[in-house]
Amino acid sequence: MSAKLPVEILIETVVNAGLCTRCGTCVGACPAGNIAIEDPLGACLPAAADACTSCGLCLECCPGASVDFAPLEKVLFGGAAPNRLLGVVRGAYIAHASDAAVRRRGSSGGVVTAMLLDLVGRGESRGAVLFGPHREEPWRGWGRIASSAEEIAAAAQSRYHLSPLNTALGEMPDAKGDYAYVGLPCQIHGLRKLQAAGWGRAGPGFSPVIGIYCGNNLYYEATRVMLRKLGVNRPEDLSALSYREGAWPGSFAARTADGAVRSISKLDFNQVIPFFINRRCLFCVDLANELADLSVGDGWAKEGSGTDGWSVVLVRTETGERLFDRAVRSRVIEAEPITVEAAERMHSHAFDLKKTGSFLRLRLWRGWGCAVPRYDRSGPRATAGRRLFELVLSLQFAVASSWAGRAVYRALPARALGGLFRLLRKRWMRSTARR
Numbered sequence: 001m002s003a004k005l006p007v008e009i010l011i012e013t014v015v016n017a018g019l020c021t022r023c024g025t026c027v028g029a030c031p032a033g034n035i036a037i038e039d040p041l042g043a044c045l046p047a048a049a050d051a052c053t054s055c056g057l058c059l060e061c062c063p064g065a066s067v068d069f070a071p072l073e074k075v076l077f078g079g080a081a082p083n084r085l086l087g088v089v090r091g092a093y094i095a096h097a098s099d100a101a102v103r104r105r106g107s108s109g110g111v112v113t114a115m116l117l118d119l120v121g122r123g124e125s126r127g128a129v130l131f132g133p134h135r136e137e138p139w140r141g142w143g144r145i146a147s148s149a150e151e152i153a154a155a156a157q158s159r160y161h162l163s164p165l166n167t168a169l170g171e172m173p174d175a176k177g178d179y180a181y182v183g184l185p186c187q188i189h190g191l192r193k194l195q196a197a198g199w200g201r202a203g204p205g206f207s208p209v210i211g212i213y214c215g216n217n218l219y220y221e222a223t224r225v226m227l228r229k230l231g232v233n234r235p236e237d238l239s240a241l242s243y244r245e246g247a248w249p250g251s252f253a254a255r256t257a258d259g260a261v262r263s264i265s266k267l268d269f270n271q272v273i274p275f276f277i278n279r280r281c282l283f284c285v286d287l288a289n290e291l292a293d294l295s296v297g298d299g300w301a302k303e304g305s306g307t308d309g310w311s312v313v314l315v316r317t318e319t320g321e322r323l324f325d326r327a328v329r330s331r332v333i334e335a336e337p338i339t340v341e342a343a344e345r346m347h348s349h350a351f352d353l354k355k356t357g358s359f360l361r362l363r364l365w366r367g368w369g370c371a372v373p374r375y376d377r378s379g380p381r382a383t384a385g386r387r388l389f390e391l392v393l394s395l396q397f398a399v400a401s402s403w404a405g406r407a408v409y410r411a412l413p414a415r416a417l418g419g420l421f422r423l424l425r426k427r428w429m430r431s432t433a434r435r
């Protein structure tokens with residue numbers, strides 16, 4: 001019997017095992033162009049053709065089944081010790097873009113877009129690898145290389161659906177020079193594993209690598225269901241779709257061809273999470289994007305301080321520090337330093353979900369016979385109460401994301417669950433901030 005090809009092992013142990021994050025790294029890495037994402041608005045999974053040359057890169061770079069942070073951190077940060085929740089941090093800030101238009105178009109403070117515009121405007125980056133609007137279907141995102149200010153500005157805002165960003169790397173094996181890169185934690189885990197395997201050594205440089213915080217990601221079906229609840233039958237009927245439009249934290253807003261806008265606030269949109277979350281996200285242990293040069297998330301400490309958005313920024317490497325400091329000095333970005341403790345408190349509920357909860361879920365679901373990823377990290381000791389909470393939460397996710405759970409949810413009006421979700425978020429934030 002012939003030995004299995006690496007890509008066959010990848011499909012069996014990651015894709016079929018339910019461990020695919022949908023980062024797209026295997027697709028972008030394959031020198032034979034042998035892997036593609038199938039059904040991006042459905043299961044959005046990689047599938048292989050029959051041109052494999054057995055190089056092994058797809059399996060080596062995949063972050064789905066395992067991530068060993070320590071060796072990657074050693075390369076990026078030398079001997080610096082990571083903070084348990086945030087990773088390695090040289091400086092923490094609350095910041096936003098100085099340009100009001102960039103700030104208002106951004107998800108939180110428009111920091112990412114302002115930095116990219118600055119880098120490309122100075123000619124230091126030849127372009128940016130980012131998850132911007134798909135060229136033919138602008139109501140969904142796709143991994144691409146943006147090289148003009150217009151393309152970078154059009155990519156602003158978060159797209160809360162499965163995001164195989166790293167497929168874009170497949171367009172650039174022969175590219176030269178520096179590119180900026182923006183991605184979610186799992187996309188950057190894939191990129192860093194790929195770099196560690198030697199990919200791109202003679203090709204493009206990625207500097208800076210800007211990481212956005214990530215609590216979870218959703219099947220595109222979440223978007224479809226919410227659109228239907230708002231009275232829009234198909235995304236194809238839209239002229240524009242954004243998930244964070246208007247005054248921060250913004251709204252999920254669908255604009256139809258006749259100019260009408262149907263919207264629901266971002267915090268109410270979150271009700272779709274238990275029903276349409278990518279199950280792999282339940283086991284993800286990185287919220288603050290710990291392998292980036294700098295990380296950017298919602299600056300919740302400023303919630304309720306007005307309509308202007310704010311981002312939290314964690315500067316991690318020398319490169320990140322140099323470029324962020326320069327953006328502040330040249331007034332591209334307005335920033336106030338904050339303490340590491342303030343950065344921890346601001347996202348206390350999400351850190352609880354990922355830095356305590358994920359490790360408990362890993363054990364729990366493994367015990368239920370499910371495949372789960374492996375990390376070179378472990379969680380803190382948890383009280384019996386916290387373990388019981390995790391059991392209830394896991395059962396809730398399992399029931400809500402089942403066929404029956406989704407069917408019940410589809411029949412409910414959008415306004416029914418929004419208030420409940422806001423209340424639960426507030427309570428969780430309050431209880432975890434006290435610890």
Ligand SMILES: Cc1cc2nc3c(=O)[nH]c(=O)nc-3n(C[C@H](O)[C@H](O)[C@H](O)COP(=O)(O)OP(=O)(O)OC[C@H]3O[C@@H](n4cnc5c(N)ncnc54)[C@H](O)[C@@H]3O)c2cc1C
Binds near residue numbers: 165
């Ligand atoms: C799926 C997802 C989950 C998130 N979860 C959290 C969270 O739990 N807590 C939190 O504080 N912040 C979270 N964020 C980050 C937050 O929504 C903002 O992206 C972040 O605060 C940066 O805002 P900004 O205004 O500076 O960025 P902007 O100037 O709006 O730029 C955003 C950049 O993000 C890129 N982008 C958009 N969607 C994606 C995607 N799906 N994959 C990769 N890149 C993308 C775009 O290309 C753009 O360049 C999440 C983002 C996403 C996409």
Ligand code: SF4
Binds near residue numbers: 031034051056057
């Ligand atoms: S050629 Fe290499 S990267 Fe492509 S499928 Fe085969 S093993 Fe994977």
Ligand code: SF4
Binds near residue numbers: 015020046058190
């Ligand atoms: S590299 Fe990413 S997209 Fe490919 S199988 Fe692994 S997790 Fe999935």
Ligand code: SF4
Binds near residue numbers: 184
């Ligand atoms: S929660 Fe983790 S695995 Fe899921 S999309 Fe975010 S970074 Fe990727």
